[in-house]
Amino acid sequence: MHILGVYNIKGGVGKTATAVNLAHLAATEGYRTLIWDLDPQAAATYYFRIKPKVKGGNKRLIKGKLDLDEVVKATDFENLDMLPADFSYRNMDLRLEEAKNPTKQLLKLLRPLSQAYDYVFLDCPPSISLVSENIFRAAEGLLLPLIPTTLSLRTYQQLLDFLEGHRITGLELMPFFSMVDRRKRMHLDVMKSLPDTHGELLKAQIPYASDVEKMGIHRMPVQAFAPKSVAASCYQALWLEMQRRLG
Amino acid sequence: MPLHPISYLLPDDFDLQQLKSSFKESYGLREEVPSKVKLTYYDSFDWRVWNAGGELHEEQGTLNRLCWHSIKGRKEPISQTIDQSPGFAKDLPAGALADLLSSVLEMRVLQPKVHVIQQQQTLALLDSEEKTVVRVVLEQNSYASIDGKQSGPLEGRIVLKPLKGYQSDFEKIVAHLKAIKLRNCGQSLYQDALQGVGIKPGDYSSKLNYRLDPYASADSTARQIMLDLLNTLEANVAGTKADLDSEYLHDLRVATRRTRSAMSQIKGVFDPQQLEPFKRGFGWIGQVTGPTRDLDVYLLKYDQYRASLPEALQGDLDPFYDYLLNHQKTEQAKLVKKLNSPHFRKLIKTWRVWLEESKADQENTPNANKATAKLADKRISKLYARVLKDGLAIGPDSPAEMLHELRKDCKKLRYMMEFFQSLYPKPAIRELIKALKVILDNLGEFQDLEVQAHSLEDIGSEMLKEGAPASALMAMGVLVGRLFERQVTAREEFVNLFAAFSSEGNQKAFRKLFGGA
Numbered sequence: 001m002h003i004l005g006v007y008n009i010k011g012g013v014g015k016t017a018t019a020v021n022l023a024h025l026a027a028t029e030g031y032r033t034l035i036w037d038l039d040p041q042a043a044a045t046y047y048f049r050i051k052p053k054v055k056g057g058n059k060r061l062i063k064g065k066l067d068l069d070e071v072v073k074a075t076d077f078e079n080l081d082m083l084p085a086d087f088s089y090r091n092m093d094l095r096l097e098e099a100k101n102p103t104k105q106l107l108k109l110l111r112p113l114s115q116a117y118d119y120v121f122l123d124c125p126p127s128i129s130l131v132s133e134n135i136f137r138a139a140e141g142l143l144l145p146l147i148p149t150t151l152s153l154r155t156y157q158q159l160l161d162f163l164e165g166h167r168i169t170g171l172e173l174m175p176f177f178s179m180v181d182r183r184k185r186m187h188l189d190v191m192k193s194l195p196d197t198h199g200e201l202l203k204a205q206i207p208y209a210s211d212v213e214k215m216g217i218h219r220m221p222v223q224a225f226a227p228k229s230v231a232a233s234c235y236q237a238l239w240l241e242m243q244r245r246l247g
Numbered sequence: 248m249p250l251h252p253i254s255y256l257l258p259d260d261f262d263l264q265q266l267k268s269s270f271k272e273s274y275g276l277r278e279e280v281p282s283k284v285k286l287t288y289y290d291s292f293d294w295r296v297w298n299a300g301g302e303l304h305e306e307q308g309t310l311n312r313l314c315w316h317s318i319k320g321r322k323e324p325i326s327q328t329i330d331q332s333p334g335f336a337k338d339l340p341a342g343a344l345a346d347l348l349s350s351v352l353e354m355r356v357l358q359p360k361v362h363v364i365q366q367q368q369t370l371a372l373l374d375s376e377e378k379t380v381v382r383v384v385l386e387q388n389s390y391a392s393i394d395g396k397q398s399g400p401l402e403g404r405i406v407l408k409p410l411k412g413y414q415s416d417f418e419k420i421v422a423h424l425k426a427i428k429l430r431n432c433g434q435s436l437y438q439d440a441l442q443g444v445g446i447k448p449g450d451y452s453s454k455l456n457y458r459l460d461p462y463a464s465a466d467s468t469a470r471q472i473m474l475d476l477l478n479t480l481e482a483n484v485a486g487t488k489a490d491l492d493s494e495y496l497h498d499l500r501v502a503t504r505r506t507r508s509a510m511s512q513i514k515g516v517f518d519p520q521q522l523e524p525f526k527r528g529f530g531w532i533g534q535v536t537g538p539t540r541d542l543d544v545y546l547l548k549y550d551q552y553r554a555s556l557p558e559a560l561q562g563d564l565d566p567f568y569d570y571l572l573n574h575q576k577t578e579q580a581k582l583v584k585k586l587n588s589p590h591f592r593k594l595i596k597t598w599r600v601w602l603e604e605s606k607a608d609q610e611n612t613p614n615a616n617k618a619t620a621k622l623a624d625k626r627i628s629k630l631y632a633r634v635l636k637d638g639l640a641i642g643p644d645s646p647a648e649m650l651h652e653l654r655k656d657c658k659k660l661r662y663m664m665e666f667f668q669s670l671y672p673k674p675a676i677r678e679l680i681k682a683l684k685v686i687l688d689n690l691g692e693f694q695d696l697e698v699q700a701h702s703l704e705d706i707g708s709e710m711l712k713e714g715a716p717a718s719a720l721m722a723m724g725v726l727v728g729r730l731f732e733r734q735v736t737a738r739e740e741f742v743n744l745f746a747a748f749s750s751e752g753n754q755k756a757f758r759k760l761f762g763g764a
Contacts, residue, residue, distance in 0.1 A: 030310030030328055049378035073412030076371070076379040081411060115343040118328070219377075 001114040002246060004121050005139040009155040011126035014145040014178040016043040017212050017222075019123035021235040022143070022242070024221035027080035031118035034072065034081045038092075038135070039125040042085035048075045049219050050084045057088030061109065062095045068109055069116070077224070081117075093130045102130060107138035128162055136168045141246060143238075145178030145206070148190035174245055176202040176238060202245070204238035207231065250409035250417055254436070255429040257385065257403030266383075267370065269423065274380070274416075275373035284308070286363040288437050289333055290448075291355035292486060292495070297448045299351045302437045304363075305333060315344055318435065333357045335492070354547055356492040361440045362391040363401075372420065380416040382408040390440035401439045404432060451482055453498045455505075455665045461620035468619040469513045472666050474602045476506045481595065487536075488583050493543040496582075500540055503532045508662040512626060515614035525601070528594040535585045541702065542575040555729050556722060563722035566715045570706065623667040628763030630660040635754070638686070638745045647697070650741065654690035657683060671760050679756055686748050689741055696734040700727045 006019040016039070023035040037044040042052035054061065054071045061068075072081045096102045110120060124135050136142070144159070146152050156175060163171065175198065181187050195201050206212070211222055211231040218225040222232045270276060286304045290296040296303045300319030306312045313333050314326035327344040334356050336348035348357075366387045371379040384406040391398040407424065409417040432439075441448055457475065459468055480502040486495030507529045510522055545552075549568055553561050585591060614622055634656050641649050661683050668676045707723045747753075757763075 028309070030308060030312055032326070049376040051376070071412070074379075074410035115325070116323075 001110075001117055002119050002141075003110060003139045004119065004141050004143060004242075005124050005135040006121060006143045006145070007124040007132065007135060007159075008144055008146070008152075009126060009128050009158060010147075010152060013147050013152065014206060014212070015039075015126075016047070016123050017215060018143055018145055018178070018206070018235075018238070019121045020044050020047050020215070021221050021223065021232075022239055023080060023119070023121040024077060024223055025235060025239040026119045026121075027077050028223065030079060032079050032081075032116065033119045033121070034083065034113065034117045035075075035121045035123060036083040037085035037123050038089060038131065039085055039123055040087050040089040041125075042087075044123045045082065045084040047215055047219055047221070048082050050075070050082055052085045052087065054084060054086035054088075057086045058092045058095050059088065062092075062099055062105055068113055076220070089125070096130045096134065103133050103137050106131075106134040110138055128159070133166065133168075136163065136166075136171055139171065141172035141174055141242070143242065144173065144175040146175050147179050148177050148187040148194075150186070150190065153190065153194065172245060173200050174202050174242060175200060177205040179208045180205050181208045202238065202241050204234065204241045206234050206238065209234075250411075250414060252406050252408045253421060254432040255405040255407070255424060256432055257405055258429065261403075261405075263385070266427075269427070270370070270372055270383075270420075273419070275377055277371040277373060277377075277379070279369040279371055281366065281368045284365045284367070286365060287332075288360045288363070288440065289313075289357040290360050291352055291357060292491075293355065293451050293453060293498075294449045295351050295353075295355060296348075296357075301351070302435060303333075303348075303357070304437070305329070313339070313344060315347060332359075354492055355494050358491070359393045360446060361393065361437070361444050363436060363440045364389045364391065365436075372416070374416070380410060380413040381420050382410070383420070384408060388436060388439075390443035392444040397444050399443055401436070401443060402432075404436070405429060451479075453479060453501060455668075457666065458669050459619055459667065461618060461670050463619050464615065465513065465516050465617045465619050465622040466615040469509065469516050470602050472513075473506055473509055474599070476502045476509070477595070477599060477602065480506070484586060488586055490579050493540075493547060496536060496540055496543065500533065500536050503529055503536070504658075505662050505666075507533065508659050509666065512630070512659050512663055513614075513622070514626065515612050516622070517615075518612060521601070525594075525598055528598070532591070532594075536582060539575065539578040539582045542571055542578055545571050545699075546575060552726055556725055560722045560725060563716075563718040564726070566710065566719040567706070567723055570710050570713070570715070619667070620670050623663070623670055624761050624763075627660065627663050627667065628757070628761040630656065630663060631757050631761065632763060634660055635749055639749060641741070641745070643742060647693075650690055650738075651694055654687065654694060657687050657690060661687060675756065675760055679753070679760065682748055682753055686744055689737055689744050693734060693737040693741065696730045696737065700730040700734070703727050703730070 004022075006015045006022075008015055016037075019035055023033050027033040035044060035048075037052075045052045050073050061071075068083060072083055074080075075082050096105055099105050101108070106122075113120070122135055122139065125131060144156065146156055160173075163169075177187075177191055180191070191205075207230060209229070209231040211226045211229040214225070215222060222229060222235060226232055267276060285307050287307075288302065288304045290303065296315075300317055302316045302318060304314055304316075306314060310328045311330070311332075312326050313329050314324055316324045325344045325347060327340060327342050329339065333339060335354075336345055336352045336357075339345040339348065368385045370383040370385075372381040372383065374380050386404040386406055388401040388404065389398060390401055405424075407417070407420060434442075438448070455475075457472060459471070480499055483495045483499040483502070486492070487499050490496075507526065510517075510526055510529070546568075549571065553564050556564060634653065637649070637653050637656060641653065661680065664676060664680050664683070668680070703723055704727060707720050707727075710723075711720060
């Protein structure tokens with residue numbers, strides 16, 4: 001089972017779209033896939049038309065009184081299941097702090113699912129917190145959408161510092177440019193200079209595209225309503241490159 | 248508890264529009280694009296998946312997927328993507344399915360049994376968010392035999408597929424379909440398809456399971472037993488020749504041994520002169536199939552051999568594996584020639600003709616017209632008395648020869664008990680066969696370990712001639728040592744095990760079932 005976090009400290013960078021589209025591509029290829037919407041805003045849950053409700057919320061979940069398997073919902077797509085978001089996730093940090101091994105709770109929860117799924121995508125809330133640290137310790141790799149701006153790069157550096165400071169190693173970092181607008185001078189400049197200093201950067205890029213925004217109208221992954229769009233082919237490229245990177 | 252799809256028979260007067268409008272009261276509807284899927288069902292030659300209460304199919308798509316459904320017990324299906332058609336469990340990608348199949352199949356290879364072509368039209372039932380909560384699938388399926396020679400349509404089905412997390416909707420639809428009197432399918436799609444191609448699941452088993460008539464003449468019963476053994480032997484010839492897995496040859500050899508035992512132990516029934524050429528013939532089959540079987544056994548045991556060595560030496564054993572593999576191929580090729588020979592074919596053919604000519608009335612032998620049960624009692628009690636006498640004569644210092652002889656007699660006794668078991672109360676005879684098996688396992692271990700150790704020594708010297716490195720021979724030396732150690736243990740255990748076997752209680756039970764002093 002591959003566990004992948006889709007993460008950025010900053011919000012609004014295309015995390016949810018990435019998690020939803022990659023999970024959908026994995027499932028289309030026949031991999032048994034789970035997407036876990038950890039963001040209390042519940043955008044991924046909304047895209048799959050599922051009600052954002054987990055019985056008992058994160059309280060029961062973290063106390064170990066609830067099997068993840070009990071709260072999983074099938075999406076409309078074959079092989080793709082979802083763990084919906086719950087509004088109580090906003091307090092997840094507090095709950096984690098009360099637990100015994102606060103940084104490894106997610107891993108503990110996910111472990112029993114390893115026979116049931118080939119891929120698990122975690123759609124992470126922005127910010128850096130105990131939840132994020134749990135994600136870093138549970139995941140094999142992190143997909144990091146970066147808007148090519150200086151501010152965005154700064155937050156990426158913050159993440160690298162955090163990982164180093166907390167001695168989190170062995171995590172496959174996969175930053176890639178997201179919401180790329182080729183009309184913007186700054187985007188082009190940043191995209192030109194970053195690869196020199198960050199070899200881990202993926203080549204695939206996701207453009208700023210209306211088809212991605214339309215996911216909210218169609219309430220489904222891009223591939224499902226616009227399979228021939230540029231956005232769909234960009235996510236496909238990202239999916240392939242991610243698989244190669246994971247080996 | 249996981250929910251499972253439920254299949255209903257598509258009624259002749261089925262009205263799709265009516266069904267749709269009945270759903271519309273509570274749900275939105277979306278018709279999905281019709282799809283066509285090809286499924287290939289797999290099992291071993293001796294139906295181990297089926298016997299374990301499972302069904303295993305490969306679904307071909309962008310990714311091929313192997314999927315196990317439990318028929319007994321309501322467990323969730325287990326599946327695994329595969330990049331080549333399934334064969335041995337050990338060659339599957341690691342995971343839950345590989346683990347399950349390893350224990351179910353052991354050394355047996357999977358073979359395709361039947362194809363099913365599924366044409367599906369799916370109706371998605373939607374909630375207020377237009378999210379699918381239940382799928383209703385209309386299936387028009389057809390079957391095709393593996394050789395492509397037979398095919399045909401199967402009865403239409405309506406399959407209700409639950410979605411995880413939407414249990415109450417599923418239950419509502421189940422109740423609805425019950426109310427409109429749809430009938431559940433009596434059997435699975437796999438069973439339907441097997442029926443289509445005329446295959447009965449479980450049609451082959453190497454186990455003896457006769458229903459004998461105690462009053463039938465010994466002649467006709469003996470022929471019935473031997474004919475069945477011949478059927479088993481013949482059923483395994485093609486698989487042995489193709490060397491699909493090692494079990495075909497094994498079953499072929501067991502059928503041969505049982506036949507020889509029946510010939511010699513069901514005494515006074517056939518004319519010894521007529522039987523003689525067949526006795527020689529079956530002896531010959533045992534002989535020519537031996538070398539390949541020996542190498543098969545070493546290959547099957549190889550992992551265990553390797554693991555019994557200290558870790559530092561394990562890698563040194565690899566040339567031994569290569570030797571086994573190469574020589575198994577050579578011996579297998581020789582074996583195929585023998586099985587293709589006119590001699591083998593004629594032997595099998597004349598044996599069948601001879602068995603099918605029932606002529607008890609003309610048989611000029613003392614027991615041909617005796618009642619089966621009477622003869623069985625007599626033979627079994629006699630063999631048991633011999634086993635008891637010879638076994639009890641064995642002490643800690645008795646020569647190995649005595650144990651080997653005892654093993655032969657125990658085997659004869661076991662075969663006779665198995666041939667005739669339907670004549671006796673089931674639990675009682677099973678219990679005694681089980682007790683006998685404990686002794687046979689011990690004696691088998693004692694003898695096989697010795698034979699293995701000696702032939703490993705022979706193989707070692709041959710490998711030396713073929714230029715194997717000294718390290719390999721040294722590792723084999725350690726292995727031989729291990730085998731002898733285990734043999735000593737088996738020898739030590741014998742006395743106690745035989746004491747248990749020959750206990751007063753068992754003796755009484757034997758006497759009660761088979762008579763005798």
